[in-house]
Amino acid sequence: MRAVLYSEPLTYSIRDLADRALQPGEVRLAVLRVGVCGTDLHLHRGHFGARYPHTPGHEIVGEVAEIAHGVGGFVVGDRVVVEDGVYCGMCGACKAGKSLYCANIRALGVSLPGGTAEQLVVPAMKCYPVGPLEPDIAVLAEPLACVIHAMDRLAMPPGARVLVLGAGTAGQLLAVMARRNGAAHVTVAGSSEFKLGIAQELGADRTIAITREPGAALHAMTAAEPEGFDVVIDATGAVPMLETAIEAASVGGTILVYGVAEADKRISVSPFDIFKRELTIMGSYAQALNIGRAVTYLGTLPPTIGRLITHRFRLADYGLAIDALGSSECIKAIVVPGDR
Numbered sequence: 001m002r003a004v005l006y007s008e009p010l011t012y013s014i015r016d017l018a019d020r021a022l023q024p025g026e027v028r029l030a031v032l033r034v035g036v037c038g039t040d041l042h043l044h045r046g047h048f049g050a051r052y053p054h055t056p057g058h059e060i061v062g063e064v065a066e067i068a069h070g071v072g073g074f075v076v077g078d079r080v081v082v083e084d085g086v087y088c089g090m091c092g093a094c095k096a097g098k099s100l101y102c103a104n105i106r107a108l109g110v111s112l113p114g115g116t117a118e119q120l121v122v123p124a125m126k127c128y129p130v131g132p133l134e135p136d137i138a139v140l141a142e143p144l145a146c147v148i149h150a151m152d153r154l155a156m157p158p159g160a161r162v163l164v165l166g167a168g169t170a171g172q173l174l175a176v177m178a179r180r181n182g183a184a185h186v187t188v189a190g191s192s193e194f195k196l197g198i199a200q201e202l203g204a205d206r207t208i209a210i211t212r213e214p215g216a217a218l219h220a221m222t223a224a225e226p227e228g229f230d231v232v233i234d235a236t237g238a239v240p241m242l243e244t245a246i247e248a249a250s251v252g253g254t255i256l257v258y259g260v261a262e263a264d265k266r267i268s269v270s271p272f273d274i275f276k277r278e279l280t281i282m283g284s285y286a287q288a289l290n291i292g293r294a295v296t297y298l299g300t301l302p303p304t305i306g307r308l309i310t311h312r313f314r315l316a317d318y319g320l321a322i323d324a325l326g327s328s329e330c331i332k333a334i335v336v337p338g339d340r
Contacts, residue, residue, distance in 0.1 A: 002337075003117030004318045006054040009046025014316055020121060022068040027124045029062030029080070033139040034115035036321045036333045037169065038237070038260065044322050047262075049111060057116035057335070058084040058109030059142040061135045064127070071124045080127040081141040082115070083291040084108040100149075100288035116318055118337045128291050130298075136306055137298055139334055140173070144297060145290035147173045150258055153284045156182040156231060163187045163221065165245055166235035166259060167195035167207075169332045172308055174233050174258065175204050176301070183231070187224060189217065192328040198307050217241065221248040228253055237261045243268060246279065254280040308332045 001019055006012040022028060034057040042048045043056050060082040064074050074080075087094050088104035099105075108114050108122065130138040147170065156162075162183040164175045167190035175188050188199040189208040196207040208224055210217040221229075221244070228250030234242045237259030245255050246269055274281070298305070311333040313321040324330040 001118040002315060003055050003113075004057070004315065006044075006050070006052055006056070008052055009050070010044065012318070014318070017117070019119065022066060022121060024068055025071060025123055025125065026068045026121050027064050027071060027074060027127060028066035029060075029082070029120050029122060029127075030065045031057075031060060031062045031115050031117055031120055031337045032079070032135045033061040034335045034337065035059030035139045035142065035169075036318075036325065036335060037143065038325065039110070041322060041325050042260070043110065051111055055113045055117055056109050057114035058107060059139055060084070060108065060115035060120065060122075061130070061138045061141075062115070062120060062127075065119065068124070074124060074127065074129075079130050079133075079135065079138070081130055081138050081291055081295060082108060082120075082122055083126045083128065083145075083289065084110070084114075084142060085286075085288055086112065086123070086126070087288070098288075100286060116315065116335055116337065118315070128295055130295055133295065133298055134306075136309055136334070137303075138295070140169075140305065140308065140332070141291055141294040141298060142287075143169050143332075144173055144177075145287040145294040146170070146284075147177050148290045148293050148297065149287040150174065150233070150256060150284040151177050151181045153282060154181070154231060154254065154256060158182040159184045160230040161185050161187075161225060161250070162231045162233065163189065163225070163229040163245075163248060164233045164235060165189050165241050167192060167199050167331075168235065169308055170258060171195075171233075171235035172199055172202060172331060174235055175199055176202055176305070177297075178231070178233070179203060187221075187229070189221065194329045195331055198331060201304055201307060212240075217244045218247050225250075227251075230254070231256065233258055235259045239265050239267050246273075246281070249277070249279055251277045252279075253277070254282065257281065257283045309334055312336060
């Protein structure tokens with residue numbers, strides 16, 4: 001089979017790799033779609049604990065091609081999405097029911113072979129049938145699962161005024177799910193007019209075009225909501241935007257750190273301001289065991305959610321998919337390893 005294979009940061013090729021035999025409890029998938037996201041860009045640069053040789057791709061849709069003896073619940077031809085985290089089940093976090101914080105976590109496409117390949121062998125227990133969902137919709141399951149975890153963290157009060165900073169895949173899904181989880185009014189702010197247009201198509205009540213000029217973003221948000229927003233979600237991972245998020249929150253507001261900043265970055269924040277305005281600052285880290293919920297939710301969303309997929313590439317053009325992530329008109333890039 002052909003697969004993307006990194007030998008070191010920034011260095012990869014499309015290689016012919018030998019198929020391996022199935023072990024007990026495993027299935028072989030013909031990969032139909034794999035989403036490309038900011039995590040893949042970090043791994044491309046050698047961050048996020050990348051190990052070599054490395055095959056990326058953690059947003060995986062596949063078709064069951066082979067089933068190990070004794071595995072039930074699937075037949076050849078079933079379409080599934082894959083939960084990428086592999087948990088040890090033995091550490092304190094796992095035994096406490098907090099798999100996301102597993103001390104020995106491994107992940108497909110990060111520390112284990114991922115989906116930028118024609119085929120992929122995975123534990124059957126990590127596969128979730130998608131039923132009639134089209135692959136171009138099902139490929140959103142993993143990012144949506146992360147957003148569902150964010151909604152669980154927020155436990156948003158009904159009637160909240162929500163601001164989402166960033167209009168990429170995460171920002172778009174956060175805006176959609178905020179409305180479905182209690183928000184009365186959702187604003188999306190970003191620098192790409194194209195992406196903001198998609199946010200409006202998907203139901204955002206208001207969009208704000210912002211620039212990188214110091215103070216310009218906060219000025220635009222203050223003008224839109226003088227008393228601040230009840231919930232501000234940063235989906236950019238940019239330090240200036242996170243600092244702006246804190247300023248844009250209302251008294252008693254909540255700031256959710258969703259975007260991934262580099263580990264050595266720091267923000268400047270006034271402890272007195274947090275104290276005086278009774279702000280809550282919280283994080284949302286990936287997801288665990290939410291893929292099934294995400295598949296169910298995708299089945300309830302309008303077909304326009306497919307507008308998030310703006311770029312499509314063959315396996316041989318994986319590098320173009322990575323490059324597309326920097327485009328102001330790219331929301332979700334996907335790779336189609338096969339011919340379907």
